[in-house]
Amino acid sequence: MKEQFRLDNQLCFRLYTASRLLTQAYNPLLSGHGLTYPQYLVLLVLWEKDSQPVNDIAKRLLLETNTVTPLLKRMEAEGILTRTQGKKDARQMIVTLTKKGRDLQDELACVPETVGSAVMCKSVNRDTVPALFETLDGLIKQLSQR
């Protein structure tokens, strides 16, 4: 048995598992508002800057438009946002929050802190998170440039 193949030596398995479990931690906080975790990410993007074309949202999240489009359509069906054809460029669909979408920011105000405190532990804390962020940012940059 090669050491390289040991599950405990895999970075990807750790990232995959950590990502799944952390998403699971968000779900109970979001589901009451009819949201999934990727939909919450879209809200984060739109709260920062409203009325963006689909493409900009996808690029910000490093996702493809064929992933984002059905997600946005579900959010539109929920009345969280609207999709309107662009005026300058008729190919673009401009995504804009509704009042309901904007109001969700206040309703979800406690989410970051709740998840944050669920995550904090001996090895994840104020001292370790900056290095973790830096390493993950480097990894993401490395992987998205190819």
Next chain:
Amino acid sequence: MKEQFRLDNQLCFRLYTASRLLTQAYNPLLSGHGLTYPQYLVLLVLWEKDSQPVNDIAKRLLLETNTVTPLLKRMEAEGILTRTQGKKDARQMIVTLTKKGRDLQDELACVPETVGSAVMCKSVNRDTVPALFETLDGLIKQLSQR
């Protein structure tokens, strides 16, 4: 705009993105052998210890059996493994690699190194990976205990 909601401050978005991108790095290496990344994880588990019940595989990967079962059935259809009813406990399905499944270990021998070198960069290297592993392990432990 609350600082807590900034996408760039989210641990989960980093993990989610890093996990997706790293999985994408595996796909071209696996797809030629008819494998997906989660199927590769199953192989890692079975190469370490063959002939395990579904439940043990699921627990090792921190997945639910309703995720693993269809995945195993696809792998069985590909001739990579067999699923046979347990003798001691008839509720258990024992998963065993076929010759094809065992041979895949040699065929995929270069995968860990190939992905490893694709990942290595200024911020992900011999010096930073141990701390990254430790932090992620702590996070996974924290999140799986609730």
Next chain:
DNA sequence: TATATTTGCATCGTGAACGATATAATTAAC
């Protein structure tokens, strides 16, 4: 031994991810 509970696995439905492909609008080249 009969009944109740637990356990292992499977099925179903929904929402993502993503490659491949399609369509329509825009832009570039000729």
Next chain:
DNA sequence: GTTAATTATATCGTTCACGATGCAAATATA
């Protein structure tokens, strides 16, 4: 001004992740 190439979305098919539920075998309890 046509035609060609590019760009912005959308559609389709396959695989996962996971909650809810079902079922049968095993175990605990009466």
